[in-house]
Amino acid sequence: MPKSKTMNVALIGSKFMGRTHSNAYLNVSKFFDLPIDPVMHTIAARDGKDLAKFAPRWGWLNHTTNWKEAVNNPEIGLVDVGTPNHVHAEQSIAALEAGKHVACEKPLAGTLDDARQMVQAAKKAKKSKTFVWYNYRRCPAVALAHQLVKAGKLGRIFHVRAAYLQDWGGPDTPLLWRFQGKLAGSGAHGDLNAHIIDMVRFVTGEEITEVVGAIEETFIKQREIIESAGGEISGKGAGKKKAKKKMGKSTVDDAVMFLARLAGGAACSFEATRLATGNKNANGFEINGEKGSLKFNFERMNELEYYDATLEGRVQGWSTINVTRGGDGHPYAGNWWPDSHIIGYEHGFVNQAADMFSIIGGKKPVVPMPDFADAYETQKVLHAVIESARQHCPIKIRSIK
């Protein structure tokens, strides 16, 4: 068996995305034949005690509390930035300047300025490839939606309605980094609208050209400061035992909604909120075209609903495609289990790791992969939405540099 080519990976961050990315590197070579296989070389994070447990548990050979040491290690080929938004730029740019390939969590950055600096650094680093973990593109149902639209199955697109609804951001949720503007950049907007803006661009193949109007709302102005609370969404109710609560100001949105136009003229609505009570991770879209429609809801992530308006009227209706059939050409499905042996949230990350190493190895990804320049288009829309909400006016994306 010829020895496969390998590349050492350094991951920065060991919280929620640290786990999803570690799981992806642990499993990708078991399910995909890659031109280059990742080696889980180093995990870097701030808490040395936590790291000592995390590293062996998740398959990392080395661990360090000094991310710069990992980034500058000549043995490392890919640096993966899985940290909060305010350090994406510093860590990604350092890795690019060290000649590494760089993967970064979404959104590209907390601010447009940071994102622009990342794109400029990526342009300068000619030999480095960049990737952004817009993982939902690689849910097989979303990838199939992209392929169907690209094949012309919907024809001219009239409407897109996209919503990413969660409900973990209630009054009991403490002042995590995600509620601090200087760390996160924005709240549900950069966290959740980022995903649905990217997905709509990806599935329709069209850029958003104008934000027509927007609402930005912070319903819960004060949140409890919990020293131990990290950034993760499980901090709910952490402060319930404390007698006297120390409160801090939430400086980000809890919800942002906006109306937009696509390059082909479609009229779109987008909604992101952490207060949609009863919706846990309802990330979805509906696209209406001349020849048909598509509907996706991540809470039923293996299913894509399709309405084919080209059928004779008496047999038209919404069909629910269980996107698990590799034999029928469903994207990624052939790498996993037999028909209808459904997959989960973590598989999208494994599928992304597979495409990243395909690209590094000179092969094509199954579906398009966002690099820093592509993710900057999403970042420009994120910025335009907040400008539109605050100035109460439409904003053309071409005006954002």
Ligand code: SOE
């Ligand atoms: C929190 O809203 C979060 O963890 C997002 O940051 C992720 O991108 C999403 O996949 C799940 O929810």
